[in-house]
Amino acid sequence: MQQLSGVNDLVVRFANVNGTGSASANFLFAKAIVRMGIPVTPKNIFPSNIQGLPTWYEVRVSEKGYLGRRDGIDVLVCVNPQSMARDVASVRPGGYFLYDNTKKLPDELIREDIHYLGIPMMELAMHTYRDPRQRQLFKNIIYVGALSLLLDMEFSVLEEMIADQFKKKEKLIPLNIQALELGRTYVREHYAYPLPIRLERRDLVGDRIVIDGNTACGLGALYAGATVAAWYPITPSTSVAQAFEHYAQKLRIDPETGKKKYAVIQAEDELAAIGMVIGAAWNGARAFTATSGPGVSLMNEFIGLAYFAEIPVVLINVQRAGPSTGMPTRTQQADILSTAYASHGDTKHVLLLPSTPQECFSMTADAFDLADRLQTPIMVMTDLDLGMNDHLSDPLVWDDERRYDRGKVLSAEDLDRVEKFGRYLDVDGDGIPYRTIPGTHPTKGSFFTRGTSRDEYARYTEDGAAYVRNVDRLSKKWDTAKGLVPPAIFYQDGKQNETGMLFFGTTTYAALEAMDQLAEEGLQIDAMRLRAFPFGPEVADFLASHQQVFVVEQNRDAQLRSLLINELEIDPRKLIPVLNYDGMPITAARIRGHLVEELTHVAVSNR
């Protein structure tokens, strides 16, 4: 049998039934490894269902610090009879299948090329705990205990975490420790441990945190001073609004009156959600909504209104696999085109493309400044992988010197100085006009906001020339935006190679890992990470200066590539799509494989 070995380089996958309390046990496992100073990447693979269907939780451990998903399961912990056949098949040759042997494994599930580690989890739980609910829950802790010995985890770390977790329910601490011990004792008595693939303490985590992108987005909105959040529940964006509300309940209550310095409204649908955001922003509050593809589709008419009437809007789009309801609990980056050009008529929208929770926080906060500065919708484009999975991320940072940039808003004193206020007048030549907030001044600055054509003084007009002046000014504003959005990031100084790779968002982890692999094989390429649309001049330069550029993204139609071709008038032959759209986060192996194939193919045809 093939023998796996190694330290701090493995993938452990848990096969559970959803709704059985496995999530916290699995998280305990992943977090304990982080506390041992070793980088991990956990991924939840879950159905669109509340109880009773298979779910998986995958933990990649990487000494090298790679945070993308990796194929090849080294250890599979199976506590779900329903998915057992599939789970057995998914283990890599030489890997380990840890299962509940309270019942005998059917013969057809025996593979010659993997190891079986039976632990009678149910039996142990039945003997020890009387309450059926506890039996269920502690069964999960038993396998964590077993794993801790098999993989050589530090028991003190687990103890410390349990103590932390149940600070407020101290009675549960010994019960949890007991469950861990049950698993450990069984392993001690029946198996050789540790396994040849195992863990060892390192100091590779630093001050990094383990957090999901949605929580970071919610916190970003809180720090940026959002006071109105309007949303409609949809996976995978729901926890953005919930995180905002959770922290607002702690941090935004007036100490004297106990009243809220914010409002969170669960709207009747996404149309109403964005309508509320528009109304609040028009009236001078910072407001946002969070949704996913189907919600963005519904919001289209309103997005066009905000664009044309020039109202700041922050929209967090946590993308999932479409079209239609698609695979609602799987990840994709497939709303690029539908958000970049959302709504009818000539429209274009600013997209921000975070790739880590830290960027979810900072870009959400920046989105409010940009929305106010540019008076237009700003979409923060995350995805299910970034939003709902925990990531090892640099800590969230806030500069106390930072002041909210509320953009060009005239106060009553300003209005007294202005000779004639024109809401849509391009005073500064940057395409951004001045606005007033309702109720500011008794006689000056009022105007009529509408989605119909208007002149510089906000007067309704069907005059073609006035219409053209207005939409051309919006184009000028778009050019201004290019200098305000976060620029692309480069991974080399200047141009080093003829071949480049371009990626963004959650594709980043796998792309960087693939680059390392290619470099080890002697294939050097340049790389650029996009962080926003519109594309700045640095993006055009990179594409112009490279002979070919691989565009890595997670959708079928190479949407970002289309956007680049369309906006920058790039020769399409230059941009080679590298795609992943099965709903699972992209892997380095996939990118590397594609690049190697293309590059050797080019080499052959050049001969």
Added chain:
Amino acid sequence: MSYLRPSFRHPLLPKNELGFTRADYEGAISTLCAGCGHDSISGAIVQACFEMALEPHRVAKLSGIGCSSKTPTYYLSHSHGFNTVHGRMPSVATGAYLANRELIYLGVSGDGDTASIGMGQFVHAIRRNLNIVYIVMNNGCYGLTKGQHSATADAGSKTKDGGLNPFEAIDLVGLALELGATFVGRSFSGDKTQLVPLIQAAMTHPGFAFIDVLSPCVTFNNKPDSTKSYDYVRAHIEATATIDFVPEKKEILVDYAEGDAREVKLHDGSMIHLRKLAPNWDPRSRTSAMNRLHDAKSRGEILTGLLYIDQDSQDLHELEQTVARPLNSLQEADLCPGSGVLAGINAKFR
């Protein structure tokens, strides 16, 4: 196009206590069809605001899309206005109100805008008791798209080009009562004596103040058999009571001669005087309002007046328990927890 009015004002025009004339509450000259009921409602809005001496800039006017929704241009030119999208004004108004609870919100919609495309938002604005005066200019048709039936059109009625409506009409007043609206009234565009005080009372009501105003469309639906035509309404109108709105500061002169008067005190201390025409009329009972409405309907009559008011109404901000200061006035110091707190949050994720 909107036409601006000449700015010359006669010095002897009557002024309200803020020193404004009625003209200060007007807007651009209407471009609606001559005789359109909507224009009369605009006039009533101007009159109501002038008499109440509202500061125009403390009013925000919002609307959806339709001939009716165009009217905000024709009144209160010193107020901010927002012509939103078709049927979605309630959500925009909700956001606006959340941002600043101190302005008066005046929402205007049509029967198409509210009873069809916007039904969902209308219903939920009522549910949240959004603090707004919500006027539906109800003509039983889609004026702006040239006369199609709306959901408030009478069953059996015909469009100008002969299309028959086989469906029952939705009665927005009945619906609003059923849904728990805290202020429900109905009036007729041609009846300023009733409409003006009704709007004034609605403006002081802390919650969703709904007024269904029958407003004939002279171009597409002013047929004698339409229940939204001038002729029909004039012949079949029935008022629950005659209303006088008495602002808080004015001395209350009760008309003692009227043995059947009822006073309703509004939250800010102002009063509504109802001189009862209908027997046992009590606008504080939702059930009797609903019964009376059915009654009138079965007799082919249109019940108007203040049908219901909840004097203990708690509006959206009270229900949401937000601070008294407008949310849009809060600054960094109120809103941003700072880097110290963030360090603590980071620590929780280690």
